[in-house]
Amino acid sequence: VQHGIQDGLSDPDLPETELRERAHAFGMPPLDRDRFASAAFFETLDRLVLAASAIEKPRAAADALDRLKLATPAERDAMVRNVLADAIAADALAEHVYVAAALQLHFARLAACLDASTLVPVGDGACPVCGGPPVSSMIVGWHGSHGARFCACSLCGTLWNYVRIKCTLCGSTKGIGYVEVEGGPGTVKAETCDSCGCYVKILHQHKDPNLDPVADDVATLGLDLLVRESGYRRGSFNPFLVGY
Template identity: 50%
Template sequence: MTTTPVIQPGQIEPPAGEIPFIYQPDSVFRDRAMRLRQLAAGHVMKDFLLFMAQLTEAQHAALTVFPRVPLPSAAELTLCREHGMPPLSVQSWPRDPVWQEALRQIIAHVMQTATVETRKILLHLQQMDSAALETFATDILTGQFDGMDLGAAPFVAAALQVYWTYMASTLGAQAFAANDISNLCPVCASPPVSSIVRIGGRENGLRYLCCSVCNTQWHMVRVKCSNCESTKGISYYAIEGTSGAVKAETCDECGTYLKIMHMDKDPQVDPVADDLATLALDLMMDENGKNRSGPNLFLISPSELAV
């Protein structure tokens, strides 16, 4: 375990107003799938990461053919921007059942190469009726993981991510503004899966929180807890012998951590893929008594069940 010296909040930030508040990655699922395949090579969790790559490729395919769906009107978006409200809140947005079509496509895509065990899960999902799938979706999106079928959850989450990513990217970054609650996504009000320090362009050196559902990235100053906004008691941990591209940012004030990815150490780093490939860091944090402050919906962990 190594700790690293920290910079102070605001030390490297450009003046307020010049910071692009929202960053929307292009081709997010295609790039994530490529990253997962890259990370799988020689990894102890190779088979798992390759399966996640396939699931992410299925997301990319489903997003490519995603149908037009109702979106908030220009007036609604303006109102939300003025009042700091996320217009596509996972809690209140009237979810279009078309996301279930994406789920069917994703299941068909991954079924071909699934193991016997996974095939059972997929067949069970195929047999669930629409109402049961909506209940499952609500439980995932509202963090009610207790008693959840954790084997089936990644597939349902994958389809929901496609639906919300479609809506967020169709509306575009300019449709959204800062949220009243800075640790939740300004688009869909979900918690972040991890954060990333970007390189290049106006985002260079800035830290963004990465939404666990719609893939939007939103700015938050560095060396600040993304959960309770404390600037005291923040520490960084990395696995010994790694490049340090992925660290855990821990907070003594609220006892949580979230991973932070550094593009300057590895430009291909991905908020979801690199999170899945660094489970050793989660185990280390668990031993330190820290809980994750945001979920990875492909791998909802037992520690989050207790939160």
């Protein structure tokens, strides 16, 4: 659905040049979640709702879509704020998933309009484009970057280079460990940090080029359950895993 609704969408509205330059000067992400307001986004959301309506889905998912259709502008705006604040209530997860999917598309289009050479690091655990936490990180096999690690943003899809064997959340290099499901292919592991007590998944994309930083985070829920038994907290945010 996300791919299919892109054609014909209005161009997203980037923040004014002055605001982007100020963000650059102060080491801040150019896309400010707290100041998000865009008519172009709600066009994206409306298209996604329409396209999703035509897809066969479980009753619970259909009911959630109906609730979103009936939501007032103020209620939709509140859902947007919840997703951008990484604060989705578990009992309202279903309808927020559709909003999150539309926000992913909208922010990915915004990020694509930026000049990558103007981006600056904004700190550990933060996307240099929108400030969001990494959903996971990947060891890639790209030509010229084989073996390098990149963090992936769950909102705008930006990938940024990050040192290996270092917590992607707090930046610590002490007490870093790796957990994987026994008997698995070894392509998805949880990188744990004793300093902050959290973990973020690391995908070995150089072994399996088909791995996706968001989709395969969801697909490896069993790994989350395994790591949780060791006392580590999930440190990444994925709107499709809220409640787990």
